[in-house]
Amino acid sequence: MGRTTSEKIRLGALVTAGTTLLVVAAYLIGNKENLFSQTFMLSVQFANVNGLQEGNNVRFSGVNVGTVKNITVVNDTTIKVDMILKESIQVFIKKDAVATIGSDGLVGNMIVNINPGKNSDEAVKDGDQIISYSKIGADDLLGTLSVTNENAALLTADLLKITRAITEGKGTLGRLLNDTAMAKNLDESIENLKYVSDKATLSIDRLNKILKSTDDKENVVGVLFKDTVSGAKLKHVINDLQxxxxxxxxLLKNLNTVVYDVKTGRGALYYLTADTVLVKQLQKTIDHIEQGTESFNQNMEALKQNYLFRKYFKKLEKEQRKEN
Incomplete structure (x- = not known):
């Protein structure tokens, strides 16, 4: 049984629509995968890709420029991501470009963001590897917040114990807050410390004035500190005094010995001071010496008047006058 014309028209329309849909789908898929444009390959290594999958978009300064080609686990700390990018943007990506992993919106797919380099003028080449920067993921943030909350809870508990002990008057701080006598003693101690501090400040000021006065060369202290000649003289005087x-x-030791000898009846000084008979004999001897000296002087005067010796004595007097 042959087909009618209407059936043939509907079949042709269906085939045409299916073919058109297939072409459009192939074009969209190929455009997404950059099958119909010139491309080049870049790679980057991450410690954590945070759910990135093959086929996700790659953006350069916010513009879609390629897709993730392949994700390979190198080791337990390194994951390599290969990207296919449009060749038209190759000249804008420098050697020091940085790749990061982010999300497309708040709940969108993960994407790779490439930030252009700033310090290098050389563009990347096909097959180059650029550096990466790993951001803190949501899981890491939640883990950190969990640890922070636990520490905050422990800290709050400790603070509660401390405040309770202070309120009950336990410990040094509790006694300071609750014991009025101790607070009064502390007040007095602070006043005493203030008084001592004021006195120390006054003493330091006086000491500074004394030290400043040493700069004056006319000052005795200044001369002793700065004049080396005076210092040497002072050292010599100190040595002489020593x-x-x-x-x-x-001398005092010798004098003590003499005094001791006098007290114990030893030596000539004892006899001169204590023996009256010896003193009288010495007095008589001195009197006789004085009488003999007076007689000698009289004889010399008489001898000067003698005719035989008069010229001799006159000659001596003339020689003495010349010498004077």
Missing amino acids: SSGENLDS
Whole structure:
């Protein structure tokens, strides 16, 4: 049984629509996969791809420029991502470009963002590998927040214990807040410290004035500090005083010995001070010496008046006058 014309028309329309849909789908898929344009390959390594899949978009400065070709696990800390990019944007991607993984919107698919380099003028080549920057993922953030919450809970519990102990007057801080006598003593201690600090400040000011006065060359202290000649003289005087002190010490020892001998009846000084008979004899001897000296002077005067010796004595007087 042959087909009618209407059936043939409907069959032709269906085939045409299917062919058109197939061509459009192939074009869309090929355009997404960059099958109908010149492309080049780039790769990047991440520690965590955060759910990135093959076929996800690659963006350069916010513009879709390619897709993820392949994702390979190199080792437990490195994952390699191969990307197919349009050749038209190759000149804009520099050697120091940085790749990051982000999301397409709040809940969209993961994508690779390529940020252009700034310090390099050389563009990437086919098959080059660029550096990556791994952002903190949501899981990491949640883990960190969980740890932070646990630490905050422990800290709150510790603070509660401390405040309770302070309220009950336990510990040094609790006693300071609740014990009025201790607070008063602390007040007095602070006042004493303030008084001592003021005195120390005054003493330091006076000491500074003294130190400043040493800069004056007319000041005695300044001369002692800065004049090396005066310093040497002072050192010499101190040495002389030390030597004199040693001699005086020796003299005092000898004087003590003499006094001891006098007290114990030893030596001639004892007889001169304590033996009255010896003193009288010495007095008589001195009187006789004085009488003999007076007689000698009288004899010399008489001898000068003698005719035989008068010229001699006159000659001596003339020689003495010349010498004077």
